[in-house]
Amino acid sequence: MEAPIDEEAAARSNVTPAAWISGLGRHVPREQFGRYVIVGVWNTLFGYGAYAAMTAALTPVVPHSYILASIIAAPLNITVSYLGFKWFVFKTQGNYLREWTRALMVYGIAVVLGIMLLPPLVFLVRLVTGLDRAAPYIAGALLMGFNVIYSFLGHKNFSFRVRG
Numbered sequence: 169m170e171a172p173i174d175e176e177a178a179a180r181s182n183v184t185p186a187a188w189i190s191g192l193g194r195h196v197p198r199e200q201f202g203r204y205v206i207v208g209v210w211n212t213l214f215g216y217g218a219y220a221a222m223t224a225a226l227t228p229v230v231p232h233s234y235i236l237a238s239i240i241a242a243p244l245n246i247t248v249s250y251l252g253f254k255w256f257v258f259k260t261q262g263n264y265l266r267e268w269t270r271a272l273m274v275y276g277i278a279v280v281l282g283i284m285l286l287p288p289l290v291f292l293v294r295l296v297t298g299l300d301r302a303a304p305y306i307a308g309a310l311l312m313g314f315n316v317i318y319s320f321l322g323h324k325n326f327s328f329r330v331r332g
Contacts, residue, residue: 200257204320207252212312215245219308234290234304238283246275249319250327258328267327274322282311 218241219234226233250271254260260267289307294300 203257204253207249207256208316208320211245211249211252212316214248215241216309216312218245220305223304223308232287234308235283235286238279238286238308242275242279246272246279249275253323253328258323260328260330270327271323274319274327277322278315278318282315285311 219237222237222241223234226237230236247268250268253271254264254267286304286307289310290303293303293306293310297303297306299306
């Protein structure tokens with residue numbers, strides 16, 4: 169006796185990458201995603217700029233300055249990001265402390281993970297590229313890719329979730 173064919177499961181297994189990406193778009197309003205990209209570009213430039221400036225300023229003073237720079241830059245970058253998402257992307261009203269606290273939780277996980285991953289990633293970049301002085305900057309930029317996806321999902325579903 170043959171097992172019955174699950175046509176829905178069979179259809180899901182043949183999904184093309186373009187169809188999969190298009191399916192993701194149904195869960196995010198187009199206008200909101202456009203605003204997210206714009207604010208995200210600003211957040212990326214501001215956040216990386218703050219990290220790079222602090223790394224450069226601390227390098228003559230502190231060994232492994234990129235770690236301390238990451239810790240110092242995080243609260244500033246989170247606050248700037250939170251305000252951009254609140255005012256321009258999710259456009260929520262009030263609830264500043266609650267939403268900011270939730271944003272801190274979302275980013276806190278990413279910060280802790282980033283701080284744990286930064287030293288081995290810096291080591292790996294140095295090993296692979298031989299770029300000793302540039303390695304902390306390259307590693308910091310690589311970690312941002314993860315943060316972009318994680319933060320949007322965390323903010324949409326937790327920080328700025330509208331109770332319905």
